[in-house]
Amino acid sequence: MNLSGKLTTAVLILKTMTASSPTILALDFDGVICDGLIEYFEVAWHTYCEIWSSANDTPPDDLALRFYRLRPVIETGWEMPVLIKALVNGIPDENILHEWATIAPQLLLDDKLQAREIAAKLDQQRDEWITKDLGGWLSLHRFYPGVVEKIKLTLDSGVKLYIVTTKEGRFVQQLLQQEGVNLPPEAIFGKEVKRPKYEILRQLIQSAGDKAVSLWFVEDRLKALQLVQQQADLEDVKLFLADWGYNTQAEREVAQNDPRIQLLSLSQFAKDFSAWF
Numbered sequence: 093m094n095l096s097g098k099l100t101t102a103v104l105i106l107k108t109m110t111a112s113s114p115t116i117l118a119l120d121f122d123g124v125i126c127d128g129l130i131e132y133f134e135v136a137w138h139t140y141c142e143i144w145s146s147a148n149d150t151p152p153d154d155l156a157l158r159f160y161r162l163r164p165v166i167e168t169g170w171e172m173p174v175l176i177k178a179l180v181n182g183i184p185d186e187n188i189l190h191e192w193a194t195i196a197p198q199l200l201l202d203d204k205l206q207a208r209e210i211a212a213k214l215d216q217q218r219d220e221w222i223t224k225d226l227g228g229w230l231s232l233h234r235f236y237p238g239v240v241e242k243i244k245l246t247l248d249s250g251v252k253l254y255i256v257t258t259k260e261g262r263f264v265q266q267l268l269q270q271e272g273v274n275l276p277p278e279a280i281f282g283k284e285v286k287r288p289k290y291e292i293l294r295q296l297i298q299s300a301g302d303k304a305v306s307l308w309f310v311e312d313r314l315k316a317l318q319l320v321q322q323q324a325d326l327e328d329v330k331l332f333l334a335d336w337g338y339n340t341q342a343e344r345e346v347a348q349n350d351p352r353i354q355l356l357s358l359s360q361f362a363k364d365f366s367a368w369f
Contacts, residue, residue: 113365114308114330116296117246120289121257121264123312123337125239131232133159135221136172139214140180143173143205155179164338165192167313168258168283170211174199189340215260222266230270236336238362240271247273255280256292256309290320293329306330308365310356312337314346321352332356332368 122128133156141149158179159172165188166172174196178188181199188195200207221229246253255264255275261282268275281292289311297305308330311317317331333339333347336358347353360367 113249114251114306115303116252116254116300116305116307118254118256118293118296118307118309119243120311120313120316120334120337121255121259123339124310124334125235125243125255126267127234127236128232129160129163130234131229132163132172134232135214135217136176139210139217140173140176142213142217143210144177144180144203151176152180158185161185162188164313164340164343165189166338167315168207168211169214170207171196173210173214218260218263230267233267235271236358238358240273242362243273252296253279254292254296255282256289257281258283260284288319289316290323290326293320293326294323297326297329308332308368310334310361312339314339314343314353317347317353330354334358334361 119125136159137151137155140146155176159175162175162179162185166175171192175188175192177199178195179185183195199205200210218229243253253275255261255268257264257280259282261277261280261284264280264282265275265277281287285292289309293307293309297307307328309317309320310332312334314333317333320326320329320331331353333344333353333355335344335355344355347355354369356368
């Protein structure tokens with residue numbers, strides 16, 4: 093066996109050395125529980141039109157598909173209308189995919205805009221939409237197959253479940269309630285808490301006191317998992333990259349070769365926790 097093969101085998105062995113189930117399960121929302129791509133584009137397009145005073149309120153035919161394909165570059169909501177601005181400006185998709193961290197702030201600088209004001213306009217668009225047409229807004233969100241059932245089974249099993257997301261917690265709660273999942277507000281950590289996800293995971297562990305904790309975290313963004321990896325006190329947190337979410341093939345390959353991160357499929361997620369490895 094060559095060196096590459098030995099390293100791959102070592103990674104697989106390390107990944108299987110784990111507890112059979114968590115005591116705390118932390119889930120991202122967008123890209124793990126819910127696919128909101130259609131809603132994202134609609135609200136981002138209307139926010140873009142408001143900010144950049146677009147004379148034409150009908151998006152180009154290929155814009156939505158390009159937006160869907162590039163969704164993995166977005167970390168927080170304010171970037172969505174900025175992504176549309178980049179596409180309308182003619183910035184090539186490949187550049188956006190590989191240079192978004194440079195492109196997004198430059199677009200803000202060019203038009204003397206602040207991320208917080210774009211975020212406020214985006215939330216306002218959502219609030220107005222929900223007030224006028226809650227049913228229409230809810231209908232544009234699709235829960236991934238088997239995920240809601242898994243959440244309900246997890247809650248019934250006694251595992252403590254938390255949502256850790258950059259989406260507004262009130263939107264998350266509303267969408268979950270539509271599916272018959274009634275999580276208390278204190279179990280949902282949304283954008284409003286204004287803290288990195290790794291800090292929230294740290295808090296969840298600390299809140300358990302002296303009890304033994306096995307925390308598993310499922311996220312569709314590789315960068316968020318890597319930030320957890322960098323925290324020395326969170327080395328026992330089990331990390332999972334949801335391969336059905338908003339990530340790229342290159343990111344999934346990185347996860348496959350990382351001993352701390354388990355690449356998780358949707359079919360695995362829906363099964364018993366022992367099937368996650």
